[in-house]
Amino acid sequence: MARVEDKKKHKNCSLCADKVTEIDYKDVTRLRRYLTEAGKIIPRRITGNCAAHQRMIAKAIKQAREAALIGYVFD
Numbered sequence: 001m002a003r004v005e006d007k008k009k010h011k012n013c014s015l016c017a018d019k020v021t022e023i024d025y026k027d028v029t030r031l032r033r034y035l036t037e038a039g040k041i042i043p044r045r046i047t048g049n050c051a052a053h054q055r056m057i058a059k060a061i062k063q064a065r066e067a068a069l070i071g072y073v074f075d
Contacts, residue, residue, distance in 0.1 A: 011048025015056075023056045025063035028070060034061065039074045 015023075023030070034042050034049075034057050041061055044054040064070045 013048060013050040013053055015053040016050055020053070023053070023060045025060040025067065026069065027060075028064060031057070031061050031064055031070060035070070035074075037074060039071060 025031070034047060036042060041058055044051065047054070049057065061070065065072055
């Protein structure tokens with residue numbers, strides 16, 4: 001019998017691999033990687049980010065939206 005946990009692939013956090021300690025809200029190109037075409041934040045189970053970096057990304061995206069660097073909705 002194969003266990004369910006063996007079948008799941010664990011994605012590694014790309015930001016941990018790059019040893020990123022802070023995410024700048026002005027770095028729009030990096031933040032756009034974590035947004036859908038509709039402008040929603042992609043969940044960490046899809047991106048593979050760790051919880052700490054996902055919180056930093058969400059905070060930076062919200063800050064960039066407030067500063068009008070990124071739109072709330074894309075058309």
